[in-house]
Amino acid sequence: MSDLHGAMPGIATGGEGYGYTEEEWLLKKNVRQFCEEFIDPRFRESFKAETADPLLKEFIKKFGDKGYLRINVPEELGGYGQRLTAQTIILEEVARVNGGLAIHTGENGGFALLLAIEVPAAFAKWGEALLSGELIIADAENSPEGQCNYSEHADIGRLEGDEWVLNGTKAFSSGASFCDVLMVTGLVDGDMHRWAMDAKNTPGLKITPAPEMGNSPMYGTIELNNVRVPKEFGAKTGTVINRKKVDAVPSGKGNAVGTAALSMGAMGAAFDKTVEYLKHRTTNFQPLASLGSIQYKLALMKCKIEASRSFLIAATRMIETNHKDAVLYASLAKAYICDTAREITSDCIQLWGCAGYNPDTGIERYLRDAVGFGIGVCTSEMQLATAAKYMGLPGAEFECV
Incomplete structure (x- = not known):
């Protein structure tokens, strides 16, 4: 990938130091230049409800074309296998011009990798399109009772034969109003599970935009009414067991x-x-x-x-x-x-x-x-x-x- 190789010219706010490698400094410079050229002239457009969503889709596709969405995805999954530092560099540089765009820069690559680990069938179906920027993913994790208030979370899923059946509500989902793939996280018998589904063509799935909230007009509320998901598109995460968060790694x-x-x-x-x-x-x-x-x-x-x-x-x-x-x-x-x-x-x-x-x-x-x-x-x-x-x-x- 051209943006990760070559001699490192000086940049206004950097230089040698911080422990960044030469490649990471070059990545920082190139991402900043791209964001300043593409987003800065359109920054007001990126915050208006009627124009923010199309602009974000255009941005994610261009970012995907440059390979930035797959920066720390392992090579065996179609990525470049860079360390976490490279991802933090990208997030910082995009947030300099638009925080909402930065969130989805991280989500497309990060959630695609999460699917590869937890729901391989979903990654096989959508992974490459997410990493290339052709599709956009969103995550419905927050519950109205509070994200980490697991003791009060209701179960939202049950397994019926070869399908998961989901019922419940998720709040404050960034990107829900325009995503193509939706991840839903919730409890089954007190244990955390994650599911992936087509955000535009899944019966029983209702997404209500919240255009005045957040970093850009892109949040939404998720309602699940007898949503059916194939068994292989859901999995237990192991992060919450018996309504209690396990120790982090x-x-x-x-x-x-x-x-x-x-x-x-x-x-x-x-x-x-x-x-x-x-x-x-x-x-x-x-x-x-x-x-x-x-x-x-x-x-x-x-x-x-x-x-x-x-x-x-x-x-x-x-x-x-x-x-x-x-x-x-x-x-x-x-x-x-x-x-x-x-x-x-x-x-x-x-x-x-x-x-x-x-x-x-x-x-x-x-x-x-x-x-x-x-x-x-x-x-x-x-x-x-x-x-x-x-x-x-x-x-x-x-x-x-």
Whole structure:
């Protein structure tokens, strides 16, 4: 794949360091260039309900053509077998221009790989189309009772002969309004299962869009009314048994550092644009960036951003090497980085003044994205509660995804 090979030219916000390989720096540069050329000129279009979905489909197809959706899928499954770090690089760079697009960049490749592991029949049917960007996948995992509130989750499935029969409701499914393949996660006799189905042609499946919610107008509510799925298109995941989350394994925290990478993209882009704005915005004919108080503020913000990046890379490396403390550090990193992103993006709006609150500048979108990233894949509080368990603190038993 051409975007993964060749000499690494310098890039404005990078250089040598961070432990990235030459190929990873080149990947970062190429993804940023593609996003800036394709999405930046159309950023308002990407946030409007009537245009966001078609734009996302176009983006995912172009991303698939470049091979980015299969970046860390094993070679034997048609991927490039890169380490998790490459995926976090892609997520960060796409989140710099649109958080919703970034979510689905990760989902198409990540969920395709999940199908290959848990529901091979579904991967055999849709896997290559998902990795090429021809089809888009969405995940219906959140229950109205709360994602990790398993003790109150009702069973949604039962096996009848050669078919699963599903009944229930799932909320806050990103991409549900336009996906081609839908994954549904829920309990059967208290144990977690996952199913895959055709999102457009499955009888009994109803998807209601929620156009005003989230990072872009792409969420939806799922209703399952006697939905029948072939037996081979469903499987037990082993992540929840008897309505209790089992202890996580390092590889299971990839979604936590992935979401942290999304937050890195949001705050990094907001900060870079704010610095440039303050260099040109003047008071008494002097740039705002020349004021000592502003310089102190920007330097402190930069410090927090770089500390977050180091934390993200360290936690990602621990997952890649199956380190014994990977779950602890991934949970801490997700909480810290997402909270920092909310702080940084809010400060950026403040430094822009009224202009930062204007949708035309795009700055206020980064705060909205940062808030969403801090909630998704378990809130910061839930991640910290999980960290407390792995720190061995007395009475700490909570486990989140």
